[in-house]
Amino acid sequence: MLYCFVFFEERGRYWQARAQQDAQFRTQLDDYERQKAANIQRNQELAERYNELLADEQYKSANCRLCPHCQRVVQHLGGCDLMVCGQNYHGGDEQSGCGKGFRFSQALPYVSATNGGPQQVSNHVPEPEQQKLVVHHDIQCDTCHDQVQGIRFDCVHCASLIFCEKCEQRSTLEHSNEIRNQK
Secondary structure, three states, rough: HHHHHHHHHHHHHHHHHHHHHHHHHHHHHHHHHHHHHHHHHHHHHHHHHHHHHHHHHHEEEEEEEEEOOOEEEEOOOOOOOOOOOOOOOOOOOOOOOOEEEEHHHOOEOOOOOOOOOOOOOOOOOOOOOOOOOOEEEEEEOOOOOOEEOOOOEOOOOOOOEEEEOHHHHHHHHHHHHHHHHOO
């Protein structure tokens, strides 16, 4: 009867330790999934911003020129071909620019400054460590006949009887009843 008490006490400690390991792993997995989702969201936002940049650059390439004096981007909104960098030709609507005059048709065309493509943001998030199982090579479970992985359970009464972690609970109870019936 002492065997049963020790057996159940050890089993209780095992399940407590296993539950603690599982809780830690769940926490790591939740953190990983949360950070992964944040990276995906950030990359989607960056892709949208990059597409907006491409559209702006295409528009400027089609409609804008460079001031021959300061290389500032200027757009011809209408009227004659004469331009003043940073303001309307006839005054007003002042913006930043050098203030020098030039002919829009003779200015160099704007060339898009976009690079090869958006760079994906990757905050390296290490995947949670997989719980490693001990593999008992050349030792088979006497119930399922698979190679024993994880905790190996040996019967204290029958030296040759071995159970794997999956079969232990059911098989141990059945085997304990068999031993009791033999006595």
